[in-house]
Amino acid sequence: MTATLSLGTAQRQTQTISPRLQQAVRLLQMSSLEFSAMVEDQLGQNPFLEEDPDAEARSAPAQAETTPVEDRELWRMERSGASQRADDSQVSAMELMPERSSLQDHLHGQISVMNLSERDRVLAAIVIEALDPDGYLRIALDELAVFDGLLPAPEPVELRIALKRVQALDPPGVGARSVCECLQLQLPAIECPETRALATAIVQEHLSLLAQRNIAALARALHADPFRVDAACKRLRMLDPRPGWRFESSLPPYVVPDVLTQRIRGQWRATLNPAVMPRVRFNQVYADLFRRHRNRADAEMASSLQEARWTVRNVEQRFSTILDVADAIVRRQQHFLEFGAMAMKPMGLREIAQELGVHESTVSRVTSNKYIATPAGVFELKYFFSRALVSRSGSACSGTAIRGLVKEMIDAEPSGQPLSDAEIARRLSAQGLTVARRTVTKYRQALHIDAIERRRAG
Template identity: 55%
Template sequence: MGSMQLTTTTRQVQTLSPRLQRAVQLLQMSSLDFAQMVREKIDENPFLEEEEDSDTAPPAAAETASDTESYPEGEAGDDRDIWLSERGPGKQQSDDEHASAIDLAASRTTLAMHLHGQLNLMALGERDLCLARAIIESLDDDGYLRIALDEVIDRRQLSPAPQPAELMIALRLVQSLEPAGIAARSVGECLALQCPRIADSGTRALALRIVEDHLEALAARDVAGLAKALRQPAARVQEAIAAVRRLNPRPGWSVGNARIDYIVPDVTVRRVRGRWCAQLNPAVVPRVRLNRVYAELFQRHRRSGHEPLVDHLQEARWTVRNIEQRFATILDVAQAIIRKQELFLEYGAMAMKPLVLREIADEIGVHESTVSRVTNNKYMATPLGVFELKHFFSRPMISASGKACSATAIRELIGDIIAGESPAQPLSDGDITRQLAAQGLLVARRTVTKYRQLLRIEPVARRRRCA
């Protein structure tokens, strides 16, 4: 018969406090997301303020004040002096005076707005206008109609329900709008809608046949196959293909382009007195400080029932410290990367050394996971371009001589080999593998294929050009 007993064991378990977990999350954020988070903190926390563009920032006196410190009531008369000492001549400007260039910029015209504006100039009945507008609202960013035509509009919205012929008329109406090729249901239809723009009638007719019946051969650039199928000279087919390639397969991009997110580097690298040095980009470092006035007034008049303000004050102090710690860690990681990859800065990607996260973690004295978070969505501006910090890490690949070579360098070498190939006789992935082996680099063919795809280089059949 089994017996029941109580035992006591002791063990150590590593756990993260909620505040430390939050700090880890903030470290992983991109600078854009982090700046937005800081802006939200400033808006909701009365003890945080954005620093003015001044050479001398007032000290955060409340940082050293005790949360339980009290003052005699006679000192309350100093509150006015404290308040006025922080008010400069330009502190009460109107909102208009603080408007930024972004606030004053014109709003972006979307593709739907552009098309609706053209419909407004047409004499259409209410039913036709409703169908055309429904089709416009169903287009994607590329300008395509990706859903079935009979699913564009809820049949309950119109009485009687729209017939297929009515929907087709509405579709042709939208397709007649600018830009040409809009509201197509396939790439072939999009290009066919733009073929009337080709000036030469013979080239126009041949291009239309190609996009309607031989789109796969066009994508493969099979000039010989197209010439045989169309029974046309190769020169004529080449002219038609060139005309088709001048068309726009994504007409929606020409109007109301999606907002372009420019990369703002977190760190900039430049040579100073013969050495490569990293420095933080001031544009991504939030200029935030503890509001000394509010903090000191709160300390003077703190009473029971002010727990929410106590939490705000503690949160404000933690936010300021976290900003300093975040960017100090980013700078430490960036400087360690530079020390490891000086040859890359000197000679380019071919000189990239193998590098793993643990090497940087050991050098700056942090955990490997911290380096992983720091390198996520952080960018470094170098004389060779702007790179994500993760770009400088690549696993080692052993050459025939036993020396380690970085995967980044091999990928760059593959790009150089393809760039020097003959257009009439491009190299297959197997050919590239053999060339690498001849240079002492033992790389599998599937690895060459993967690196070629990462370089966005087409396979050999699509790179072949006729002489």
């Protein structure tokens, strides 16, 4: 049997994306702050671009409640300040702000100065990266063992040792897998041996009575003096059940909406926010001069001319697309604008994409990092998309509406008697909405509402 080589040609159609289109897609996905910084940079470099003093007047919607002038000026100062440095004799406000490190950064810094082998350091890093923002490890150690970047694969005993190393770091209580373990890790900080012994017994055996602040029952269960038990409980309440939260930034997010909502003749409509639109236009005078006097040595200027045309066109296209998508969302969510989250209709990306004749990925990019101001607050456009959950009656309900119901139930719970996630799921089921307990937990966490233990203790 002999092998032969042959050459042949075949026609095949493939779809490629030009560099220009790739850049357009990237710019569409940018937030308004990033996009404005890019346009400001182009405005400073390209002679065929100039600031358009009339852009805001043309874009301002009639009868719209726009951002106050003072806010718009602050927004422009913030936007331009991102690309400017203070003089050597000046110190900017941003430079005076303290830099906050994350919980993971804080823990990695401690591990890096410990005398560990490279393998032990990597194992500790695996545990650190698996921690939730509140400092808890909610992933089983055997799940961490599937980390495929370490050979040979870590043994269970190695991961337990790595966890103990992390639990010995600052802040005390980090790396705990339960509230009980978190408090136990902090018990050595109690100096009085007797108080520490009582506190240990309370945490290990009577945590529910501690949450209920039932000193008499604790004293009976521990056969101890009520005053000493009360002192131990007060000391326990000084411990931190969520040690990771102290590393979360206390600075509120600064969001300027890309789109505003206004009511026109009984219908809610979307309009662009003039405060976030770059004031840039094509400099036709310079372009005409260049065309009359150009020569072969002006290749760089010709490139700048083409870039300027593309920049202006992309600004127009970007905001036109954002407005089209936002307006389509607003038309479908009239009830949300009238009555709030519980009136949110289920809606998918495909629904908007089909109406506008674009790809779903385009809608996804447009709705990322873009915000809309509504009577209920400022929301990311992605907030309005949720799959339909069908009730026992056959009607569809959005996940956002159910989150609203969860929040309403928690807001109405009696003082000192918070509802568990399981109880909330049962009450939703009684209303015809079959929602799993873990789904209720996910919605509660998305609403930044504490678990039942913390709400009861608070």
